[in-house]
Amino acid sequence: MAGGAARVFVSHLSGVAVFDPNGDQVGRVRDVVAMLRVGGRPPRVLGLVVEVVSRRRIFLPMTRVTGVESGQVITTGVVNMRRFEQRPTETLVLGELLDRRVRLVEGETKGDEVTVLDVSIVQLPARRDWEIDKVFVRRGRGGKLRRKGETLTVDWSSVTGFSMEEHGQGAESLLATFERLRPADLANVLHHLSPKRRAEVAAALDDDRLADVLEELPEDDQIEILGKLKDERAADVLEAMDPDDAADLLSELPEEETERLLTLMRPDDAADVRRLMAYEDRTAGGLMTTEPVVLRPDATVADALARVRNPDLSPALAAQVYVCRPPDETPTGKYLGAVHFQRLLRDPPFALVGSITDTDLRPLSPDTPLPAVTSYLATYNLVSAPVVDEHGSLLGAVTVDDVLDHLLPEDWRETELQNGAPGLNGLGGRQPHEGTAGARG
Template sequence: MAAGAPRIFVSHLSGVAVFDPTGDQVGRVRDLVVMLRVGRRPPRLLGLVVELSTRRRIFLPMTRVTSIESGEVITTGVLNVRRFEQRPTERLVFGELLDRRVTLVETGEEVTVLDLSVQQLPARRDWEIDRVFVRKGRKGGAFRRGRGETLTVEWSAVTGFSLEEHGQGAENLLATFEQLRPADLANVLHHLSPKRRAEVAAALDDDRLADVLEELPEDDQIEILGKLKGERAADVLEAMDPDDAADLLGELPVEEQERLLGLMQPADAADMRRLMSYEEHTAGGLMTTEPIVLRPDATVADALARVRNPDLSPALAAQVYVCRPPDETPTGKYLGTVHFQRLLRDPPYTLVSSLLDDDLQPLAPDAALPVVAGFFATYDMVAAPVVDEAGSLLGAVTVDDVLDHMLPEDWRETEFHLDEQAGVGPAAGPGVGPAAGPGVGPAAGPGVGPVAGPGIGPGKGAGAHGS
C-alpha cells in the first residue's frame, strides 16, 4: 500500500473479502491482531484473522497484505493455512478491544470504545492503531442516537486497554455479526474467551441464543447454560428445538435436569421428558415433537399457511403430517404425509386427506440410527414421521438430526480437510499454531459504530467519526 494511505476504521474491515493477486477469493476478515506496547505508544497491527471457505481461521500477516481498498483486501497470494492460535502478547480488536470501557487521560472520564482506526506508517510496511472513536456517558446503548457525546481521540489520549475488564459490553461486538447464520455465529462464539463468550451470550435474546446453542459443541453448550440464571436458562431451553434441548438436558446432572424442567412450562417439560425417555441414537431420540400436524379436513391453503412459518427449518417445512385429532404430538391416528411439492400442484381448496402419501412405512421410535439413515438414503427423504405401535404420530426426524449424530462427535470443532492448492504456501507469521485458540473475534456483519457501509478512509465514513 502506498505511503500516506488514508486512515481505515476497523468496522469497515469486518467480513471484508480477501483475494489473491489473480482475483480469486481466499476468505473473509474475521478479526485484527494487534500487540499492545509499553506506555502510550499505539499498538502495532500484526495481521488479520482470515476465515477460509472451509471455516478454518488462519493468520494473515500485514506483510502479506498488498492493498486494502474498495471493501476488499488483496494479498501476495502466499498463505499459511495452519489454524490461527492467539499468543499471550496479542489482542483481538473485535473480540477484546471494542466495547471496552477506557478512561480519557485529560479529564479522567470513562468512555466506551465504539471503533478504532488503523493507518500504515509512512515509507514503511508497518501498521498501527492511531485513533479511538469513543462515546461519553453511561455504559450501553451504543447504537441509540442521543446517548452521550461521541469523539475521536489519539490512542495516547486514553488509558485502560491493558487492564482486564469485568462486565465488558457486547453491543458493538453483536452488531458486527448481526446478520450471521446461527452456525456461523456459533463458530464465532466458540473461539471467544470464556469470559467474552458469557458476555455475548447474556446480550443475545432468547431465540437467537437458542439457535446458536443448537450449533455449538456440547462443552460450550453446557458452559453457557450453566452461566445463565435459572429462569433464563429454562426460557432458552424452551426456545430450542425440543430434540436439541433434550440432548442438552441429558448431559446435565439429574438434579440440574429436574431443577430446569421444574422452571419450564408444563407442556414443554413433558416433551423434554418424553424425548429423554428414548435412547439417544434411535428415531425417538432424534425426533422433534413439533412437526406440522393437520386434520383430514384441512385444505391445501391451510397447509401452505403453516409451511410459510419462518421459524420452521426447511426440512420440517418440506412436508405436513395428517392425523386425526388432537393436532399436537402425540396425536390420534397417523393417516399419511403430504409433501410440499404436492401442495404446490393442487388447488388451494383441496383437502389434504385426498393427497396423502401413505405408501411408505413410518419409522418406529426404537428404530436404530443406521435404520433411520438407510430410510432417508433409500427414499430420498429430508424428514420422516415417527409413529408408535398404536399408530399415533410421536414426532418427525429430519435429515440434519441424522447427520448430526452420524458425524464424529467433535465435528463442530474441526474443519474440512484443505489440500494445498496453487497460491497457498508455507509462509509463517505470528499468531499461527496447530491448535485452536480462544478469543477469535466476530465474523462478517455490518460495521461497528456510526460508520456506514464498506467504505474506507475519510471519504467513506471517516468524517462521521470526527477528529
C-alpha cells in the same frame, strides 16, 4: 491501501472478502490481531484473522496486505494455511477491545468514562507497518461531555484502560459487527473467543439467537455457556431451542441440574424434552423433533402452504406436512399420512390435504435404530420421516440434519471449528514466527 494514508475502522473490515494476487478469494476477515504497547504508544497491528472456505481460521500478516479498499483486502505472495492460535501478547481487536470501558486522559473531558464502539487502523507512511491510531467512543453515565450518549473520535493516546482486564464488559458493538452472520458462523466466532468474552457475548444475545447459536456449538461450549447463565435465563434459552437439541444438551448435565432446569421451563416445553430424553439416543425416538407441521384432514392446501412458509421452520421440516386426526399437537390423534411440499404446489389452494395424503409410506416406530432410519430416508429420497407409536399417534419427525449429526464423529463440530479442512488451493502451512522479529508479522 491507496496512498498508504487512508484510515479504516475495524468494524468495516468484519466479513470483508480477502483475495490473493490472482483475484481468487481466500476467505473473509473475522478479526484484527494487535499488540498493545506501553507508554500510550499506539498498538501495532500484526495481521488479520481470516476464515477460509473450510471455516478454518488462519493468520494473515499485515506485511502481506497490499490493499484495503473498495470493500476488499488484497494480499501478496503465498497465504499460509496453518490454524490461527492467539498468543499471550496478542489482542483481538473485535473480540476484546470493542465495548470496553476506558477513560479519557486529555482535555476538558479528562476522567470521563467512555465505551469503545470502534477503532481505526492506518498504514504508516513509506512503511508496511500498521497501527491503531483512533478510538471511536460513546459517553457513559456522568462525565463532562455535553450529553449522555454523545460520541467522538479521539487519539489512542487520549484514553487509558485497555491493558486492564475488565469484568462485565458489554458486547453490543461486537455483536453489531456480526449481526448478519448465520447461527453456525456466529457459533464459530464464539468458539474462538476467550471464555470471558464468550460468556459476555452469550449474555448480550437474545434468547432465540442464543438458542440457535448453542445448537451449532460443540458440546463443551454449550455446557460452559449454559452453566454461566442464571437458571431462569437458561430455562428460557432451552425453551427456545429445538426440543431434540435441548434434550441432547440436558442429557449431558448432572441429573439434579437437569431436573432443576426442566422444572423452571414451561410445562409444555418441558414435557416435550422429557419425552425425548426417555428414548435411546441413536433411535428414531431419540433423534426426532416433536414439532413437525401437523394438519387435520379438512385443512386446505392454502392452509398447508401458509404453515410451511413459517421462516422459523428448517427446510427439512418445511418439506412435508403430516395429516392426523385431532389433537394436532404431538402426540397426535391417529396418523393418516404425509403430503410433500411439491404436491402442495401442484394442487389447487382449495383442495383438502386429506384428499392428497400419501398413505402408502409406512412410518417409523420410536425404537427404530439409526442405521434403519438412515436407510429409510435414503430409500425413499426423503428429508424427514414420521415417527408413530404403537397406538398410531404421531410422536414427531426425524430430519436428515439430525441423522447427519449422529452419523458424523461425536466431535465433528469441534474438529471443524478448530481445524477446518487440510489445505486450500494448494497453499502451504504458516510458520510459527513469520514476519518481523519479536512478534508476528
